[in-house]
Amino acid sequence: MATIDNGFPLETGPAPRTASAGLSLLAGVAAVAIVILLVVAHDQVATWGVERATDPVSLSLLAAGAVFLILGGVIVLTRLGLGGAIALIGVLFWLAGCIVFKSFGWVLAVPVALGLLGSLTGLVANDRRVSETDSTLIYRQAGLTRLTHWVWAVAMFFLLLSGLQIFNARPNLYVGQQSGFAFENSIMDIYATNGPSGPAGQTKLFGQIYNTTGVLGMSGSAAQPVFTAFPGWATIPSYRDLGTGRVVHFFFAWILVGALAIWLIQALASGHFWRDIVLKPRDIRGLPGDIIDHIRLRFTHGRSYTPLQKVAYFGVFVIAFPLIILTGLTMSPGMDAAWPWLLELFGGRQTARTIHFVTMVAFVLFFVVHIIMVVLANPINELRSMITGYYRTNVHAAPDSKTEGH
Numbered sequence: 324m325a326t327i328d329n330g331f332p333l334e335t336g337p338a339p340r341t342a343s344a345g346l347s348l349l350a351g352v353a354a355v356a357i358v359i360l361l362v363v364a365h366d367q368v369a370t371w372g373v374e375r376a377t378d379p380v381s382l383s384l385l386a387a388g389a390v391f392l393i394l395g396g397v398i399v400l401t402r403l404g405l406g407g408a409i410a411l412i413g414v415l416f417w418l419a420g421c422i423v424f425k426s427f428g429w430v431l432a433v434p435v436a437l438g439l440l441g442s443l444t445g446l447v448a449n450d451r452r453v454s455e456t457d458s459t460l461i462y463r464q465a466g467l468t469r470l471t472h473w474v475w476a477v478a479m480f481f482l483l484l485s486g487l488q489i490f491n492a493r494p495n496l497y498v499g500q501q502s503g504f505a506f507e508n509s510i511m512d513i514y515a516t517n518g519p520s521g522p523a524g525q526t527k528l529f530g531q532i533y534n535t536t537g538v539l540g541m542s543g544s545a546a547q548p549v550f551t552a553f554p555g556w557a558t559i560p561s562y563r564d565l566g567t568g569r570v571v572h573f574f575f576a577w578i579l580v581g582a583l584a585i586w587l588i589q590a591l592a593s594g595h596f597w598r599d600i601v602l603k604p605r606d607i608r609g610l611p612g613d614i615i616d617h618i619r620l621r622f623t624h625g626r627s628y629t630p631l632q633k634v635a636y637f638g639v640f641v642i643a644f645p646l647i648i649l650t651g652l653t654m655s656p657g658m659d660a661a662w663p664w665l666l667e668l669f670g671g672r673q674t675a676r677t678i679h680f681v682t683m684v685a686f687v688l689f690f691v692v693h694i695i696m697v698v699l700a701n702p703i704n705e706l707r708s709m710i711t712g713y714y715r716t717n718v719h720a721a722p723d724s725k726t727e728g729h
């Protein structure tokens with residue numbers, strides 16, 4: 324048995340390895356065949372209940388899913404856990420492609436089912452192997468950390484989609500105190516326009532115009548185009564309804580604020596904030612090495628977070644969450660009357676709205692990296708720690724940590 328320095332053993336028994344590789348490769352080959360059929364023989368695929376995928380975004384997501392599934396299937400042969408994780412990323416890409424494509428014909432489910440079986444076979448067998456070599460689980464995440472994490476994860480989902488609905492009512496971003504036709508202070512505009520070959524969606528960013536037909540400004544099929552900034556699949560409700568969007572947004576905004584307040588009290592009281600979130604000089608010194616370890620996919624699983632994790636979570640708790648909440652409050656006329664300093668702090672309501680939007684984009688980027696990291700770092704171990712609190716380490720546990728035989 325070789326080393327397990329990133330939680331994924333190098334050598335594992337042949338049975339699960341072969342099964343995982345076989346299933347993931349089968350899923351990958353099926354995915355490639357479907358993508359080719361979607362492009363060259365669409366009429367055939369249509370008989371299986373799949374609509375025509377013409378937009379480049381869904382086709383790229385499906386193609387990326389196929390590549391990761393094949394890659395995962397090959398890597399599983401030498402690194403069972405890592406290969407399983409990469410195949411799981413393939414499944415997630417494929418699912419994202421189906422959601423953007425808005426098609427769930429049965430044939431599209433084939434790579435998902437095979438890919439899930441293949442990746443989970445690898446991940447579960449890997450987890451069992453690791454527990455044979457390292458029998459110590461440490462208690463890493465307190466109950467309130469776990470509870471508040473899942474509450475804000477759900478809240479952020481509803482906030483993002485209802486926020487895009489609200490944005491669609493005025494799909495422009497301005498800098499300054501004012502907005503309107505008389506002002507030239509917009510930095511981003513999403514709109515539909517009539518081009519030489521018919522209507523098109525465009526996005527103007529800092530004066531530069533991009534064609535975003537199919538995603539921004541104009542979406543839907545050619546026969547039934549929809550002229551909203553963000554497409555229906557990215558908003559709550561999926562149709563234009565500002566009133567409901569605002570009700571959903573404000574409801575989940577208070578859920579988020581409540582969950583964060585509870586998190587902050589317990590994180591300060593238990594020492595979680597100081598130990599795991601605040602960067603110390605030692606963390607700054609360890610940052611370059613940790614970045615290299617992450618690039619090489621060699622993760623340290625310890626009692627506390629690694630320097631790079633601390634940077635990410637510090638940014639989320641100390642910069643992004645406060646910024647998105649305060650700029651949200653600045654957009655409320657009632658809050659402006661109560662706390663006029665908010666308007667001064669953010670340079671007016673329009674600038675606050677732009678900062679709110681940019682922070683949302685940062686959260687989406689954080690979310691994508693966060694999920695990829697959880698999957699690559701061994702999702703069973705990571706998710707167990709965020710559900711049950713118990714985490715398997717590959718470094719010596721701190722003497723004060725609560726341990727449990729396994």
Ligand code: HEM
Nearest residue numbers: 468472475476479599632636639690693694697705706709
């Ligand atoms: C927008 C949604 C999300 C946000 C803003 C977010 C943010 C965070 C933050 C700030 C932490 C550190 C928490 C602490 O130490 O107190 C964390 C940890 C964690 N999150 Fe999320 N999260 C989100 C969604 C998710 C989802 C959907 C998953 C599951 C796939 C997930 C899995 C985890 C895990 C496993 C940990 C512990 C990771 C570790 O050991 O580094 N998160 N998340």
